[in-house]
Amino acid sequence: MNKELLHTKLVRELIAQIASGSFADGARLPAERKLCRQYNLSRGTVRQAFYDLEKLGIIKIKAGSGAYVQKVSQKKLPTNFLPQDFASVSFSDIIYARKAIETAAITLACERIDSQQLLQLENLIEKMEHSKENLLDFFKFDMEFHQVIIHASGNMPLITAFGSIAEYHKYSQVFSSIHEDEVDFAVSYHKKMLSALRDRDIKNAAKAINRHLEHTEQISKITKQKDISA
């Protein structure tokens, strides 16, 4: 039984946030003292996490100024900072699992989603449309959209299951470049999901989320081929 060191947890959390677009390359992380309040940790622990992140080459600390994100993508991270068995996980595996869980979730969400959550989805689509140039933001809003749907299902085991998969998904972003082509298609799929949820139309909601995920997988394959041929 391994002790989960707090600063290691924080390292993982921050890597996930960086990978999922909360902080772009060159951006400054929140100040140490701010993270202390945010995560209820002492400063020593936060500093230990920062030290690890700098050793990993993920941030560069400047005294008196702050901690700045370096390029994270394509870095090889030690396994103890990665989700379990991350090496053996392909992007297709993640999409396959997401399809299973999210289809089940959106089916329930069609019956249970409330007007406030529908509004959230609407706002997120708007934000996505305004983030076509900032793909990191776009990705972040996309994930939030899916999180809202999962939570609207009201099914705790599904929520937990999705959480564990989202962990893999976030980290996979660290290793794959962002795909510009995805944006317009993705927005249209999300609009379809939203209107299907409004209409309580299970079939179309499921269809939309599956197509969206399949499209995401296709794009990633194309991107990888580019990487290989380059």
Add this chain to the structure above:
Amino acid sequence: MNKELLHTKLVRELIAQIASGSFADGARLPAERKLCRQYNLSRGTVRQAFYDLEKLGIIKIKAGSGAYVQKVSQKKLPTNFLPQDFASVSFSDIIYARKAIETAAITLACERIDSQQLLQLENLIEKMEHSKENLLDFFKFDMEFHQVIIHASGNMPLITAFGSIAEYHKYSQVFSSIHEDEVDFAVSYHKKMLSALRDRDIKNAAKAINRHLEHTEQISKITKQKDISA
């Protein structure tokens, strides 16, 4: 960010094992020193876990002899020893999520399962047939069966997702009595799953696992009605 105390982790682990049938009422838990080796913990930590379990009324410690399992079912456990948000989880929620994940998993398993895993399933069915009188054992073999299928899918995110749900499932056993009626039906469903996996027959494999889970849910509803009317 909360520190996960090691002895609390062990308490959870042991409750899950008891609930999922590894130790029956009256059975003796492994000796403290044995658990130390098994989980790589110091004796002080194991003893702390034992102390918590005794306070919870789950075990009774006899000096010089051992720790003996008391009746666990229907006990109300403090939330810090339960999976996250366990209170808001119904058995139906768990079954719904399991259907989503296990259907996806058995579909992959039909293509990927190897002869050794098929043999494991065969042996587990045999064990189930010999455990009709010992429902705790039966439940344990049932879960092992499903674990083999999930692992045969070779999809790590699905494996992880199932793990998080299994946690809920194990604990739900603590609160519901075991259902004798389930046994014969369950065996037949598992046989159908095995033969479908052998034939690489995705449709029938999926059908069998869904019917099995639906049946499990039905039984639990009946059991609860009995509880209410009693």
Add this chain to the structure above:
DNA sequence: CCAGATTGGTATATAAATTATACCAATTAT
């Protein structure tokens, strides 16, 4: 440009959790 606020760097005392040993008394096994 300057003054005050903010930021990372450093040191230290403290508390909590965990490990590692050792020995005892009760129970169990041979």
Add this chain to the structure above:
DNA sequence: ATAATTGGTATAATTTATATACCAATCTGG
């Protein structure tokens, strides 16, 4: 009956994490 095993107890050392305090570099607003 004797040896092995088991839980009970005590203690010292180590590892983690918290809580403060103060410094120097940097940033910010007037």
